Amino acid sequence: MANWLEDIELGNRIELGGWVMDEAEMIAFARKYDPQPFHIDPVAAGASHFGGIIASGWFTVACWMRAMIRQRNEQMLKYQPVRDEGPGPKPQNGPSPGFINMQWPTPVRPGDVLTFSATTAEKLLMKSRPGWGIIRSTNQGVNQRGELVLSFTGQGMVTSKPQS
Amino acid sequence: MPEIKYYWEDFAPGEMAQFGEYHVTKEEIIEFASEYDPQLMHIDEEAAKKTFIGGLCASGWHTCAMAMRMMCDHYLLESAGMGSPGLDESKWRAPVRPGDILSITRECLERRASQSRPEMGLTRFRHTMRNQHGEVKMIIEGNLMFARRHPGAEA
Numbered sequence: 001m002a003n004w005l006e007d008i009e010l011g012n013r014i015e016l017g018g019w020v021m022d023e024a025e026m027i028a029f030a031r032k033y034d035p036q037p038f039h040i041d042p043v044a045a046g047a048s049h050f051g052g053i054i055a056s057g058w059f060t061v062a063c064w065m066r067a068m069i070r071q072r073n074e075q076m077l078k079y080q081p082v083r084d085e086g087p088g089p090k091p092q093n094g095p096s097p098g099f100i101n102m103q104w105p106t107p108v109r110p111g112d113v114l115t116f117s118a119t120t121a122e123k124l125l126m127k128s129r130p131g132w133g134i135i136r137s138t139n140q141g142v143n144q145r146g147e148l149v150l151s152f153t154g155q156g157m158v159t160s161k162p163q164s
Numbered sequence: 165m166p167e168i169k170y171y172w173e174d175f176a177p178g179e180m181a182q183f184g185e186y187h188v189t190k191e192e193i194i195e196f197a198s199e200y201d202p203q204l205m206h207i208d209e210e211a212a213k214k215t216f217i218g219g220l221c222a223s224g225w226h227t228c229a230m231a232m233r234m235m236c237d238h239y240l241l242e243s244a245g246m247g248s249p250g251l252d253e254s255k256w257r258a259p260v261r262p263g264d265i266l267s268i269t270r271e272c273l274e275r276r277a278s279q280s281r282p283e284m285g286l287t288r289f290r291h292t293m294r295n296q297h298g299e300v301k302m303i304i305e306g307n308l309m310f311a312r313r314h315p316g317a318e319a
Contacts, residue, residue: 095216
């Protein structure tokens, strides 16, 4: 369900729902990928400056991604991609070149309920790859107290509309 | 818990280190992505061949997580680490594939003492991840926080 770069509206905010941060999953993730004491050991975490277990930032952003894909899949089921029909080139999505400005301003703790969102923010043509552009979005997570816990600029490659 | 060997004072700007030997498997790529990034190119070997990426590859977030694990194993667990306020950027240069053996070059870019918290300092690193053929897969730049060996001393 791709769009041409030119057809993507900026400032369009997508809500990705509220997600409970499960303690067991949080710790299992950190044991595998980020086994610092304040992510995996309740006793050590309690004695640290965090005062208890906090989520790995990578777990928080992985949960954002899960919410994003869930939303995307639901949209694909709901809407038929009618604009893709007919002759001529079709818009395509490409890989992500990475992220910019990842921030974890407030620790995420077990049981927190995070509300995730994505807002289209900027689009640019790629000089290195004619026919392609990059769409940037401001992606966020906010906890049940309204505190920002995650913010980053995500990027994805999309095709630019051929000149007719 | 491992003994703490490194404090904020121990990472000097300009210093380089190389570490890690992470063997990437198809099973781990699919397992991570099934949970957190279930797109065809990350979870379905056959379908991935028909996507723009040309075959199964790791989620960018999984790639970050693997880098984090290498950083933990090779210095963070022996450091007085206090987490990270965020990262400037991560460039995903090439997809990570099954069979890749990943390693990291760490470069210390700069450090500064925290103004508000004398017990802590920030250090900005660049981590460059390559596979066994020297292909650059990912570059991450950002700050990590460490406890200071001598809180409040002149930096």
